[in-house]
């Protein structure tokens with residue numbers, strides 16, 4: 001308790017103000033919105049009562065959130081990044097993911113799904129600029145009982161071999177580099193070419209970077225490719241595949257690694273298969289299936 005205050009009176013007032021704010025929400029027409037705001041109020045007030053911020057600290061917090069908003073642009077989402085580094089994105093993802101098991105596990109959307117992925121034909125190369133280690137990513141989209149899902153749509157995005165997304169380097173990378181919207185074939189199969197992604201640091205030139213420095217945290221994410229897989233009658237899944245053996249698998253800055261999502265990008269020496277994929281032999285090959293849960297009817 002701070003100096004010069006009557007603890008009992010202060011406690012009584014701080015409790016009363018919480019009740020007053022929660023009561024003020026009674027007229028909220030949407031019951032879920034009322035529930036969310038009432039709970040937010042209680043937790044936020046409890047945090048303030050517990051930590052007793054000074055006015056200067058409170059102003060700094062307001063400045064931090066203001067700068068976070070001001071850092072957002074059409075191609076940068078600092079608030080998503082903040083949610084990611086605080087583990088909130090992973091919590092929300094996990095709470096909303098398939099709890100019965102059997103489907104591909106979900107993970108964070110991340111801040112770089114900022115632009116629509118261009119539709120591409122199966123087998124296309126999403127590494128438009130070249131220069132990275134060529135690889136093939138292939139597999140099937142399946143329902144949980146193993147039935148292939150023809151026409152399933154895969155939205156794919158990844159950083160280039162240097163660890164940057166196209167939107168971070170508009171003067172260096174062509175738009176849509178590392179991105180593709182693919183439609184699975186009649187047997188639910190997908191395949192495309194790309195380069196093996198690299199680990200990368202999340203952007204540290206904004207307020208989230210300040211937070212990481214202030215807390216002595218590393219900004220790195222292990223190498224990964226993002227996917228959103230969707231199919232009629234099924235719950236879409238937002239996920240990554242992580243490159244087995246990548247640095248930072250055990251220290252992801254956004255806490256998004258799940259063991260089931262780590263995949264081998266196997267060294268493959270198979271001239272016939274390389275010809276089929278139109279890629280020089282030998283090549284790296286990641287093969288995995290994406291499994292979706294049927295919607296509850």
Ligand SMILES: [Fe+2]
Pocket residue numbers: 110112158159224226
């Ligand atoms: Fe990413």
